[in-house]
Amino acid sequence: MNINTFRAFKSRNYRLYFIGQSVSLIGTWMQKTAVSWVIYTLTHSTFMLGVTLFASQFPSFLFSLIGGVVSDRYNRYRVLLTTQVASMLQAGLLAILILLKQYEVWEILSLSVMLGIINAFDVPARQSLVYEMIEDKNDLPNALALxxxxxNLSRLIxxxxxxxxxxAWGDGACFVGNTISFIAVIGSLLMMRLPKYINKPHPKNVFGELREGLSYIKRTPSILFVLVMLALISLLVLPFSTLIPYYARDVFKGTATTFGIIDSFIGLGAFSGAIFLASQKPGANLKKILFISTLVFGAGLVLxxxxxxxxxxxxxxxxxxxxMMSQITVSNTLIQTTVAQNMRGRVISFYAMAFFGMQPLGGLLVGAISKWVGTTDTLMGEGIAALLIGLLHWRYLRREKLKALRKKQMVEPVVVAAV
Structure with a gap:
C-alpha cells in the first residue's frame, strides 16, 4: 500500500457509501454461502448448484439493459435507494422461509430469481452513481479498485x-444477518449530500435509447473488446465457484466450515488483487495488467x-x-474511464449483462459437463479456457501496437516533407 491507495476517501459521499456497502456485502456473502450449502445439502448435486447460480443471475441478464436505461433516464440515487430496500425485503423473505423449516428447493430458487431482477436495476445505478460520489474524477479508477x-474483503469475511x-446456529441465522446488514447501506445513502438532480428531456423511447447505447459500443472498439473478453470469462471461467462445495465436502472430506474457508481464501486473493490495483499510480498500463491477470487466474485454477x-x-x-478480481476490476475501470457520461448507465448495463448474464449460462454448462467428465477435470478445463482467453488478449494488444506503429510511420514522413 502507498499514499495513492485510499485517495478516493477524500470524497465524503464515497466514504459513506464505502462504509455502508462494506457491512451490507458481508451479509450478502453470508447469504450466498448459506444458499449454496443448503442447496448442496438438499440435493448433493453440482448441477443444482449451477441451476442456483442461473436462477440468481440470469434475470440480471434479461433485465439489465432496461436497468441501464432507467439509470440514464431517472435519478440514480433514488433508483439505488429503491433497489437496496427491495433487496432487504428479499433477504427478509428468505430468512422467514428458512427459519420456518418448511422450504423446498424451488422456493429458494424463486427468491433467487427475485434478487436477480432487483440486481438488474441495482448494478447500473450503483456503478454509475460512484462517478457522481467522487469529487476529483481523477480518483475514479482508485474508487473502482477500492x-x-x-x-472481496466481504467475500473473505x-x-x-x-x-x-x-x-453453531444453523442456516437461518445467516439469512437474518444479511437482512439486518442492509440497514447500514440504506443509512449511508440517506446521509449523503449529492447535487440536486436535474431532470433532462428524453425524446427517444426506451428501445431507441437501447439502440443508441448499442451503436455507441460498436463505434468504440476498446469498450467492445473488453465486453467480449468479460463475457467469455463469465461464461467459461467464473462459474468455477459453483464447484467449490464439491471440493469442500467430497475432495477434502470437510464440513460447512471447510467450504467457508475455501471461499474465504478465494476472497483473500481477490482482496489482494483489488488492493494491488488501488495502489497503482494514475496512468498505469491497465490493458497489460488485464492480460497478465487473466493468465494468473487460469494458472491458479489449473493448479x-x-x-x-x-x-x-x-x-x-x-x-x-x-x-480473477484483477481481471474483473480492470475491465470495469477501462469501461468507466472511457465511456461518455450520457452513455454511462447503458454501457454499464451491457457490462452487467456480460458479467452477470453469462455466468448463469456458464453455471448450467459447467454443471452439465461436470456430470460427464468429472468435477476436477471440468475445473481444469475452466483454467485452460482462461489461459486461452489471455492469449487472445495478447494477440489483440499486439495488433493494437502494430496499428499504432504503422500510424506513426505514416505521420513521420509527412512531417519531414513539411519541414
Missing part, C-alpha cells in the same frame, strides 16, 4: 462467518483443480482469486 477491495454460523493437499489447494485458489 470497490473491488470492499467486495462473509463466508468464514457463514461457515461458523451454519455449524487447484487436481490438488489433493488442502494447504496447497488454499494457496492455488488464492492465486486464482487474485487473478
Amino acid at each position: 470497490n473491488s477491495s470492499m467486495v 462473509g463466508p468464514a462467518i457463514a461457515g461458523l454460523i451454519l455449524e 487447484f483443480s487436481h490438488q489433493q493437499s488442502y494447504p496447497l489447494a488454499l494457496l492455488f485458489v488464492t492465486i486464482a482469486g487474485f487473478g
